Amino acid sequence: xxxxxxxxxxxxxxxxxxxxxxxxxxxxxxxxxxxxxxxxxxxxxxxxxxxxxxxxxxxxxxxxxxxxxxxxxxxxxxxxxxxxxxxxxxxxxxxxxxxxxxxxxxxxxxxxxxxxxxxxxxxxxxxxxxxxxxxxxxxxxxxxxxxxxxxxxxxxxxxxxxxxxxxxxxxxxxxxxxxxxxxxxxxxxxxxxxxxxxxxxxxxxxxxxxxxxxxxxxxxxxxxxxxxxxxxxxxxxxxxxxxxxxxxxxxxxxxxxxxxxxxxxxxxxxxxxxxx
Amino acid sequence: xxxxxxxxxxxxxxxxxxxxxxxxxxxxxxxxxxxxxxxxxxxxxxxxxxxxxxxxxxxxxxxxxxxxxxxxxxxxxxxxxxxxxxxxxxxxxxxxxxxxxxxxxxxxxxxxxxxxxxxxxxxxxxxxxxxxxxxxxxxxxxxxxxxxxxxxxxxxxxxxxxxxxxxxxxxxxxxxxxxxxxxxxxxxxxxxxxxxxxxxxxxxxxxxxxxxxxxxxxxxxxxxxxxxxxxxxxxxxxxxxxxxxxxxxxxxxxxxxxxxxxxxxxxxxxxxxxxxxxxxxxxxxxxxxxxxxxxxxxxxxxxxxxxxxxxxxxxxxxxxxxxxxxxxxxxxxxxxxxxxxxxxxxxxxxxxxxxxxxxxxxxxxxxxxxxxxxxxxxxxxxxxxxxxxxxxxxxxxxxxxxxxxxxxxxxxxxxxxxx
Numbered sequence: 001x002x003x004x005x006x007x008x009x010x011x012x013x014x015x016x017x018x019x020x021x022x023x024x025x026x027x028x029x030x031x032x033x034x035x036x037x038x039x040x041x042x043x044x045x046x047x048x049x050x051x052x053x054x055x056x057x058x059x060x061x062x063x064x065x066x067x068x069x070x071x072x073x074x075x076x077x078x079x080x081x082x083x084x085x086x087x088x089x090x091x092x093x094x095x096x097x098x099x100x101x102x103x104x105x106x107x108x109x110x111x112x113x114x115x116x117x118x119x120x121x122x123x124x125x126x127x128x129x130x131x132x133x134x135x136x137x138x139x140x141x142x143x144x145x146x147x148x149x150x151x152x153x154x155x156x157x158x159x160x161x162x163x164x165x166x167x168x169x170x171x172x173x174x175x176x177x178x179x180x181x182x183x184x185x186x187x188x189x190x191x192x193x194x195x196x197x198x199x200x201x202x203x204x205x206x207x208x209x210x211x212x213x214x215x216x217x218x219x220x221x222x223x224x225x226x227x228x229x230x231x232x233x234x235x236x237x238x239x240x241x242x243x244x245x246x247x248x249x250x251x252x253x254x255x256x257x258x259x260x261x262x263x264x265x266x267x268x269x270x271x272x273x274x275x276x
Numbered sequence: 277x278x279x280x281x282x283x284x285x286x287x288x289x290x291x292x293x294x295x296x297x298x299x300x301x302x303x304x305x306x307x308x309x310x311x312x313x314x315x316x317x318x319x320x321x322x323x324x325x326x327x328x329x330x331x332x333x334x335x336x337x338x339x340x341x342x343x344x345x346x347x348x349x350x351x352x353x354x355x356x357x358x359x360x361x362x363x364x365x366x367x368x369x370x371x372x373x374x375x376x377x378x379x380x381x382x383x384x385x386x387x388x389x390x391x392x393x394x395x396x397x398x399x400x401x402x403x404x405x406x407x408x409x410x411x412x413x414x415x416x417x418x419x420x421x422x423x424x425x426x427x428x429x430x431x432x433x434x435x436x437x438x439x440x441x442x443x444x445x446x447x448x449x450x451x452x453x454x455x456x457x458x459x460x461x462x463x464x465x466x467x468x469x470x471x472x473x474x475x476x477x478x479x480x481x482x483x484x485x486x487x488x489x490x491x492x493x494x495x496x497x498x499x500x501x502x503x504x505x506x507x508x509x510x511x512x513x514x515x516x517x518x519x520x521x522x523x524x525x526x527x528x529x530x531x532x533x534x535x536x537x538x539x540x541x542x543x544x545x546x547x548x549x550x551x552x553x554x555x556x557x558x559x560x561x562x563x564x565x566x567x568x569x570x571x572x573x574x575x576x577x578x579x580x581x582x583x584x585x586x587x588x589x590x591x592x593x594x595x596x597x598x599x600x601x602x603x604x605x606x607x608x609x610x611x612x613x614x615x616x617x618x619x620x621x622x623x624x625x626x627x628x629x630x631x632x633x634x635x636x637x638x639x640x641x642x643x644x645x646x647x648x649x650x651x652x653x654x655x656x657x658x659x660x661x662x663x664x665x666x667x668x669x670x671x672x673x674x675x676x677x678x679x680x681x682x683x684x685x686x687x688x689x690x691x692x693x694x695x
Contacts, residue, residue, distance in 0.1 A: 026677075026679070029677045029678035036670070047664075048662075055509055055531075057527070129667065138638075142525075240525070242525070
């Protein structure tokens with residue numbers, strides 16, 4: 001039986017079960033606490049700087065706290081989602097589940113739905129704390145804070161979907177975590193190397209270094225197109241530049257990435273099977 | 277022999293390092309620029325390599341073509357001129373092309389740099405006949421000042437003499453004449469270039485029309501991506517360390533003082549690499565991927581409107597402020613409104629708009645262009661408070677929930693084990 005959004009009763013049941021499992025686990029609360037503490041710390045250090053001089057000039061004092069809290073929560077959701085299917089595969093419950101009238105799509109959609117709800121709760125918590133922080137300290141909370149919160153939600157959901165894809169692909173929990181860590185390190189290294197080399201004037205680079213720089217810039221740009229982190233950064237930069245069309249493009253890229261991850265997860269689950 | 281060997285062993289490396297520190301120089305045809313940089317005029321040196329020049333669009337800049345000795349200075353990794361060894365003007369006309377079209381063929385004309393606030397202040401460029409007139413006027417003012425100073429010294433000596441004979445306060449002390457602050461450089465000859473944004477090439481051509489070897493350069497004329505009104509914000513606690521607010525998004529936050537001093541200025545945003553090369557064509561640190569804001573001419577003539585609940589639509593004008601040392605031997609200063617419109621050479625201070633900072637909430641400021649608010653001139657000033665205890669407390673709430681969940685799990689597992 002199909003419910004709204006093309007979801008079956010099985011998908012809803014899986015989603016509800018997954019959501020209950022996440023919300024009754026202590027880990028999301030620990031990560032949320034760390035993310036909130038970091039956001040408050042960044043805001044606190046802005047005010048410390050203002051206090052030191054008696055004056056300060058800031059365009060978007062709430063953007064960095066949102067970005068840093070988002071990165072922590074995104075990492076948590078990707079890690080958590082990357083173990084969700086593999087854990088069931090290892091325990092053998094996945095095989096049992098597929099004896100019932102549940103399809104691959106039901107399983108993936110149910111888990112994505114649960115993770116989107118968790119992402120919404122986390123994004124709402126960060127936004128609420130920052131709004132409260134703005135009220136308490138007097139820091140300007142701009143009208144585009146809800147847009148930043150939406151960008152955060154899109155990023156967290158996309159990270160969860162990426163984790164789910166790895167979970168569908170990997171045989172074991174450890175493999176999924178290692179692959180996720182590898183991807184994060186690779187993206188970060190590419191980004192740092194490309195940023196450093198792009199900042200150097202061309203005259204300072206010799207022939208092979210110039211080639212390496214151009215190659216890295218192309219690879220980094222290509223990786224950026226597929227990276228949820230890059231979409232999140234684009235969205236926040238677009239908000240700072242007050243460029244609504246760039247914001248919508250970044251949001252669209254985030255949602256597209258989410259859709260691709262979900263589609264690939266269903267496919268990977270079909271191909272990989274239910275046994276480790 | 278052995279006695280000679282030791283000093284020789286010490287002296288030889290020193291001699292070698294002395295030889296290494298003497299750089300090789302080559303004779304080059306170079307360009308010297310007085311380039312408008314958005315704030316004033318910068319002196320720029322451009323050797324033959326890299327063969328690129330940069331100017332700001334729609335503002336006059338002056339180019340001089342010289343032959344000089346150029347050497348590489350490793351400490352700064354740049355080529356520098358040795359004007360003492362050679363400083364020759366290269367004759368010819370300056371031809372500016374865009375593609376294959378010749379846009380302008382310029383003749384040299386006289387120019388001077390005027391420093392209205394003294395040698396260390398901003399510079400203005402004056403060209404043509406006006407340059408000669410400005411220099412003559414400066415000479416006239418200088419000789420008038422010297423005459424007045426001579427007279428003052430004579431009168432002062434007489435006054436001292438009378439005071440010695442008749443006692444102090446017998447008659448008022450003569451007033452020393454004010455030294456003219458305006459400085460004008462000696463007139464020089466150069467090509468005045470004023471072009472719209474774009475890419476050009478230029479070269480010096482001799483009278484018979486042939487291009488002078490080594491004079492060709494690629495010229496990039498750059499323009500700002502964005503313009504607006506920026507503010508230099510002076511903290512009363514550290515008046516020598518102003519902050520800048522370039523865009524309307526940037527909010528000015530204050531904590532301690534009851535007022536802040538703001539100085540409006542015209543601001544422009546340029547590509548960082550092009551702007552750095554405008555100031556120094558040999559710059560190797562800037563990036564084409566970044567943008568930089570540049571503050572320009574101050575805007576003290578316009579009224580400032582204070583808005584929001586704390587401002588109530590009041591309009592304020594700029595004033596001169598004086599920074600006074602506190603009396604006694606203690607360190608410290610206070611900022612007071614000056615009774616005069618200009619500072620004396622011995623006085624320290626600044627011109628600014630004083631804006632009250634409300635005890636809570638915010639105040640808006642904007643410059644007025646006639647009856648309207650000047651575009652991109654609005655800013656918000658807010659007082660901030662440091663109340664982070666409650667925020668850190670709230671950040672810890674999820675941790676408490678996590679602890680509660682762990683305790684609940686343990687309790688349940690214990691009950692099930694007992695059962």
